[in-house]
Amino acid sequence: MTTPSRYWREIPQRYRLEANKCSKCGIKFFPPRLICPECKNRELEKTKIAETGKIITYTVIRVPPHQFVDQAPYAVGIVELDDGFKLTAQIVDCDFEDLKIGQKVRIEFRKIFDEGESGILCYGYKFVLDE
Amino acid sequence: MEGIIGYGAYIPRNRIKVEEIAKVWGADASSYKRGLMLEEKSVPSPDQDTITMSVEAAKNALRRAGIDPVDIGAVYVGSESHPYAVKPSGTVLAEALGATPEVHTADFEFACKAGTEGMFVALSLVKAGEIKYGLAVGADTSQGAPGDALEYSAAAGAAAFIFGQKNIIARTLDTYSYMTDTPDFWRREYQYYPQHGGRFTGDPAYFSHTKGAAKGIMKKAGMKPVDFDYVIFHQPNGKFPFRVGKMLGFNEKQIEPGWLVNRLGNTYSGSSPLGLTATLDISNPGDRILIVSYGSGAGSDAFIFEVTERIDEVRDMAPKTRDLLDKDKNYLEYGEYAKFRQKIRKAN
Numbered sequence: 016m017t018t019p020s021r022y023w024r025e026i027p028q029r030y031r032l033e034a035n036k037c038s039k040c041g042i043k044f045f046p047p048r049l050i051c052p053e054c055k056n057r058e059l060e061k062t063k064i065a066e067t068g069k070i071i072t073y074t075v076i077r078v079p080p081h082q083f084v085d086q087a088p089y090a091v092g093i094v095e096l097d098d099g100f101k102l103t104a105q106i107v108d109c110d111f112e113d114l115k116i117g118q119k120v121r122i123e124f125r126k127i128f129d130e131g132e133s134g135i136l137c138y139g140y141k142f143v144l145d146e
Numbered sequence: 147m148e149g150i151i152g153y154g155a156y157i158p159r160n161r162i163k164v165e166e167i168a169k170v171w172g173a174d175a176s177s178y179k180r181g182l183m184l185e186e187k188s189v190p191s192p193d194q195d196t197i198t199m200s201v202e203a204a205k206n207a208l209r210r211a212g213i214d215p216v217d218i219g220a221v222y223v224g225s226e227s228h229p230y231a232v233k234p235s236g237t238v239l240a241e242a243l244g245a246t247p248e249v250h251t252a253d254f255e256f257a258c259k260a261g262t263e264g265m266f267v268a269l270s271l272v273k274a275g276e277i278k279y280g281l282a283v284g285a286d287t288s289q290g291a292p293g294d295a296l297e298y299s300a301a302a303g304a305a306a307f308i309f310g311q312k313n314i315i316a317r318t319l320d321t322y323s324y325m326t327d328t329p330d331f332w333r334r335e336y337q338y339y340p341q342h343g344g345r346f347t348g349d350p351a352y353f354s355h356t357k358g359a360a361k362g363i364m365k366k367a368g369m370k371p372v373d374f375d376y377v378i379f380h381q382p383n384g385k386f387p388f389r390v391g392k393m394l395g396f397n398e399k400q401i402e403p404g405w406l407v408n409r410l411g412n413t414y415s416g417s418s419p420l421g422l423t424a425t426l427d428i429s430n431p432g433d434r435i436l437i438v439s440y441g442s443g444a445g446s447d448a449f450i451f452e453v454t455e456r457i458d459e460v461r462d463m464a465p466k467t468r469d470l471l472d473k474d475k476n477y478l479e480y481g482e483y484a485k486f487r488q489k490i491r492k493a494n
Contacts, residue, residue, distance in 0.1 A: 030242040085485075086192060108159055108191055108476070124201040124242055125193040136229055138197065138238060 019135055029139035032066065032122065034100070035059040045100050066122045067145060068096035073106060073114050082128035094120055094142055106142045119145040148273045149317035149451065151213070152308035152460070154206025155423040156199045156285075157410065157470040160189040162483045164298055170480045171293045178298050183384020187301040187411025189478055190287045192486050196225040197235045199304035199416075200283040201242045206464035207281070207306040208243065210315070218245040218308070219277025220268050223253050224260025224415045226333070226340075227287045239283065250277070254415075257331055258380055259441020260284060261415040265307055266447050269318060272309045279310045286414035291339035292489055299383055301411025305419035305467075315460060316426060316435065316451035322363035324355055324446050331442030342442070351444050352382065356390045359446030360438045367450055371395040374450075375433040378421035380440035381407035403428050404437075410471055415441075422451075424467035431455040 027033040028046045036043045037051035038058045045064050050057055073092035076083070083089070090106040092114070105127075106120060120142040127139045163186045168175035179185060190199070200223050208215060221240040228235045236251035250271075254260040261284015268280030285304030290296030330351035333340035343351070356379055364370060371377070377400045379387040384407050391401045404421030413420055418439040425435055433453040440446045484490050 026241055030238070031244055107193060124198050124205075125191075126195060126198060127193070136195075136197075138242070141193065 022135060022137055029127075030124070032064045032140065034062050034064050036062045043100070045102070064100045064102070065097040068094040068102070068120060070106070070114065070116055070118045070120060071095050071101065072116060075111055090114055092120070092142060104141050106144070108143050113144060121145040147314065147317050148269060148309060148311050149314040149454075150307050150426075151279070151310040151313050151315060152207040152209070152211025153315065153423050153426055154203045154208070154210060154306045154464050155304070155420055155467040155470055156202040156206065157303045157420070157467070158188050158190045158194055158199070159474050160191060160476050160478050160486065161186045161409075162189050162478045162480070166478070166480050166483075167298055178295075181385075182298060183408055184299055184411065185409050187299060188303055188413070189483055189486055190302040194302070195229045195287055196223065196227050196285045196304070197229055197238045199287070199302065200235065200239045200285045200306065203285065203304035203306035204239060204243055204281060204283055207308050209464040210460040211279070211308045211310070212313070212460075212463075213279055213308070213310070215244040216248075218243070218249060218279045218281050220250045220271050220280040221245055222251070222264030222268055222280070222282045224255070224262070224264040224282065224284045225253070225286050226255055226257055226260060226414055227289065228253055228255065243281075245281070256445070257442035258382070258412070258414040258417055259439045259445055259447060261305065261417075261419040262437070262439035262447035262449070265309075265419070265449070266321060266323065268307075269309045269321065272311060279308055281306060281308050283307075284415040284417075284419040286416050288412065288414040289339050289487075292484075294339070296340070296342065299407075299412040301413050303410060303413035303416040303420050305416050305423045307419070307422075313456060314454050315456050316453050319434070319450040319452055320363055320367040321450075322359055322366055322448045324359035324362055324448070326355070326444060328355070328442075328444035330444055347382075347442065351442060352380070352386055352440050353390055353393070355444050355446040356380065356438050356440050357394060359448040360390075360394050360436065363436070363438075363448040363450060369434075369450070371400070373434060374400060374436045376400050376403055376425045376429065376435045378404035378418050378425055378435070378437040380418045380438070380446075381405065381421065382412045382417070382440075384408045406467070406471060420467060426453070426457065427461060427466045427468065429453045429457060431457060
């Protein structure tokens with residue numbers, strides 16, 4: 016069960032793909048961090064990750080966690096974004112035979128899952144195939 | 147002078163054909179196709195709703211507007227299918243775009259007219275100088291009861307418009323609204339599907355208000371049908387826009403570019419706004435466009451826009467509406483459609 020507060024804390028990264036960057040050593044983090052693990056710097060600048068990339072690997076989930084039962088079967092992939100970040104997310108609105116390593120994808124805003132009939136709706140990023 | 151500085155559309159890729167629905171209910175597909183002038187309709191994926199489509203349409207509008215979302219002072223979402231009964235769609239949209247926290251946000255609901263309501267208010271706030279930019283979205287994942295005539299047309303899509311005073315794509319020449327209390331279509335609290343008054347939705351409802359708003363704005367602006375290059379009417383089915391256009395003295399060439407309903411269905415709050423995006427896609431500087439929405443309950447909002455030279459710079463910065471309608475379609479069988487639209491009763 017996702018609590019509203021946890022979902023709320025992750026809104027900047029889930030809705031807007033907000034990342035951050037160490038002002039000293041320049042390393043970028045997604046999801047954003049509070050402290051740079053390399054130089055322990057606490058001054059991190061806000062940035063964003065790219066919205067397009069290509070599939071590095073993928074799998075098809077047929078036995079999903081309970082929140083995703085209605086969506087199965089669905090594809091999950093690791094995508095290398097154009098700025099080098101590697102992001103794991105569902106790849107939706109596609110035929111599985113069209114999935115290929117190297118296939119270009121882009122991010123779309125989708126509902127990730129809902130908390131049953133009466134809970135909150137959780138939104139975020141997924142990938143769709145790009146021409 | 148104020149007007150549209152960015153516009154964007156979103157249409158889901160799933161479609162279902164009239165034949166596929168008619169087959170399940172033992173209905174005559176050809177008479178529905180002829181009666182409604184409709185071939186197929188769009189269907190949202192299970193992870194799409196008014197909020198997700200609003201975000202995608204608004205992002206396309208931002209691409210054309212080329213502004214910093216922080217400068218958007220108002221975010222309005224018009225829909226009759228807001229995902230929450232209580233909690234705004236507009237806050238999710240504003241947050242996803244990066245327009246928060248200094249922004250006024252509201253959800254509108256007025257059957258199929260909610261999109262143009264948001265446009266009217268956003269435009270008015272810009273005109274009053276209260277905000278720099280205002281965003282209005284018309285979006286719906288509309289519901290039709292299984293087997294009802296509405297099931298053949300109730301579709302999904304979104305259109306977004308950003309209004310401002312500089313870098314205008316289409317300046318507003320006039321606005322006008324025409325309302326009465328007419329109970330032609332409604333949905334009570336806790337009901338899944340709307341009810342409608344059958345033929346009562348025609349003459350005293352759609353035609354009366356659409357004509358009232360169109361005649362009213364033309365009189366106010368001192369213009370005639372011949373003064374417009376394009377006109378967009380609300381599209382509950384294929385026939386109504388052409389019929390009301392003919393009654394008012396418009397010809398088919400003025401209507402056709404924004405007439406999407408035969409392969410899109412009725413996207414409710416997105417219907418006439420999506421027609422406007424498709425018309426802007428093919429318009430040229432100097433073109434004059436009349437848009438008249440209609441929402442049951444009942445009323446119409448009308449706008450007259452004049453396209454500027456900036457249209458040529460921004461047209462290709464985001465997907466065109468006809469491309470979203472025609473490319474990369476995925477046809478569903480009725481069973482998949484029923485699952486996608488949560489029409490199947492499951493165990494808790």
